[in-house]
Amino acid sequence: MRERNFLFTSESVSEGHPDKICDQISDAVLDACLHDDPSSHVACETFTTTGMVLIGGEITTETYVSLQDVVRDVVKRIGYDRAEYGLDYESMAILDTIHSQSADIAQGVNAAQNTYKEQGAGDQGMMFGYACRETDELMPAPVMYAHKLLMKAAEVRKTGPKSTNGNCGLGWMRPDSKSQVTVEYEGGIPKRIDAIVISHQHNPDITIDQIEQDLKKHVIQPVLGPTGLLDESTKYYINPTGRFVTGGPHGDSGLTGRKIIVDTYGGMGRHGGGAFSGKDPSKVDRSAAYMARYIAKNLVASGLCSRCEVELAYAIGIPRPVSVMVDTFGTAELPDEHIEAIVPRVFDLTPGGIIRSLDLLKPIYAQTAAYGHFGRDSFTWEQTDRVDQILKEVK
Numbered sequence: 001m002r003e004r005n006f007l008f009t010s011e012s013v014s015e016g017h018p019d020k021i022c023d024q025i026s027d028a029v030l031d032a033c034l035h036d037d038p039s040s041h042v043a044c045e046t047f048t049t050t051g052m053v054l055i056g057g058e059i060t061t062e063t064y065v066s067l068q069d070v071v072r073d074v075v076k077r078i079g080y081d082r083a084e085y086g087l088d089y090e091s092m093a094i095l096d097t098i099h100s101q102s103a104d105i106a107q108g109v110n111a112a113q114n115t116y117k118e119q120g121a122g123d124q125g126m127m128f129g130y131a132c133r134e135t136d137e138l139m140p141a142p143v144m145y146a147h148k149l150l151m152k153a154a155e156v157r158k159t160g161p162k163s164t165n166g167n168c169g170l171g172w173m174r175p176d177s178k179s180q181v182t183v184e185y186e187g188g189i190p191k192r193i194d195a196i197v198i199s200h201q202h203n204p205d206i207t208i209d210q211i212e213q214d215l216k217k218h219v220i221q222p223v224l225g226p227t228g229l230l231d232e233s234t235k236y237y238i239n240p241t242g243r244f245v246t247g248g249p250h251g252d253s254g255l256t257g258r259k260i261i262v263d264t265y266g267g268m269g270r271h272g273g274g275a276f277s278g279k280d281p282s283k284v285d286r287s288a289a290y291m292a293r294y295i296a297k298n299l300v301a302s303g304l305c306s307r308c309e310v311e312l313a314y315a316i317g318i319p320r321p322v323s324v325m326v327d328t329f330g331t332a333e334l335p336d337e338h339i340e341a342i343v344p345r346v347f348d349l350t351p352g353g354i355i356r357s358l359d360l361l362k363p364i365y366a367q368t369a370a371y372g373h374f375g376r377d378s379f380t381w382e383q384t385d386r387v388d389q390i391l392k393e394v395k
Helices: 018-036 067-078 103-109 141-159 208-227 284-301 336-346 351-358 387-394
Strands: 006-013 041-049 052-060 093-099 125-132 173-186 189-202 235-238 307-314 323-327
Touching: 006 141, 006 189, 018 041, 018 052, 018 067, 052 067, 067 093, 125 284, 141 173, 141 189, 141 208, 189 208, 208 235, 284 307, 284 336, 284 351, 284 387, 323 336, 336 387
Parallel strands: 052 093, 189 235
Antiparallel strands: 006 173, 041 052, 125 307, 173 189, 307 323
C-alpha cells in the first residue's frame, strides 16, 4: 500500500529557554554529585522565574555540592549575565529545598536490599526508543533540523560571525529562542522543507528586517541549505509576532522536564511520559529510554529495517522488563516478533545492565540537557556497535 503524502512538524527550544535553563541546572547538579560519588541517587527539579531559581527534590550522596556555584555557573554559561535580561547569574536569588531519597524507593533499587538480589527499576513505567533513515543521525528529519538551527544560532550568538574589524556581527541576539521545521513527506521520505519558524530573543534597538536577514544568512542557510530540501516555496516565519525582547524566565517561568517531546523525537514516535533531566540512571525513565534508542538505532543501522520503535516497560523494584516490543512499521523483511526475540539476547535490559552497557555513572548529563538527548555521536547510546551481534543472531 502506497504511503500518503503529508506534512510533519517538530520544534526545538534553545538553551536559554526557561524550561531548558531548568533542565540544564538539574543535570549540572546530577553531574556534580556523580563526579565524586558515582553511587549518588539524584532526582533534582528546578523552577525559575524573574530573578530567581528554586531547586528541590531528593539527593542522597557522599559528596558535597555547592548548589549556589553550580546554578550560577550554568546561568552564566547560557548567557544570562545582565540584570536587564530578567535573570542575572550574579544577582539572582537561589532557593534550596533538597532532601534525601525515600528509603522505600532505595529498598527497591539497591541490590543488597532487593528481594531479587539485583538492582531493580527505580520506578514503574514504559519507555520508547525510535530510529529511522531520514538523516545521518538516524533521527527524524523535522526535530533534527529544528535542533541544528538553534545549535547554530547559539554558536553565532556566542562566537560570531565576525565582522572585518573582529567584532561580533550579531550583537542583538539574546539567549532565548525557539524553532520549528515542517517537512513534506512523499512516500514516507522527506521531499522538501515546507516551513521554518524561528523566534529569537533580541535587543530592543534592532529591526525585524535585520533579524530576518541575519537569521536567514547566518543560521538557516548554513544549516538547511546543504540538505537540498529548501525551495522557492519554502515559507519563513521569523519572529512572527514582530517583537521578542522580553524572554527567558522574565517572559515565562521555567520548570524541569517540561520539554519531553523536544528532548526525544519531536512527536515522531511515542513517548512514555517520563522526563529525563535531573535523574540519575537508576531511574529507568531516563536510562531505559536511552537503551531503547540504542536498540532501535542498532536495528536500523544493521539493515534489518528502515524505521523502528522499541518499547521497554518496568515495574518498580523488579530487575527485568515486564515487556519488550519492537515495531518496524512494515519496513523489515523479518517478522517483528523475530526481531523482538533477538533484543534480549543482544542487550542486557536490567537497570544494572543498562548502566554498565552505556557507562551511565559518569558526569555526562549536562550536555544532554539542551538540543535533544538523541542524535549526537558523543553519547554512548548513539553508538552502532551492536550491529554485528544482531546480524549473527539473525543467521
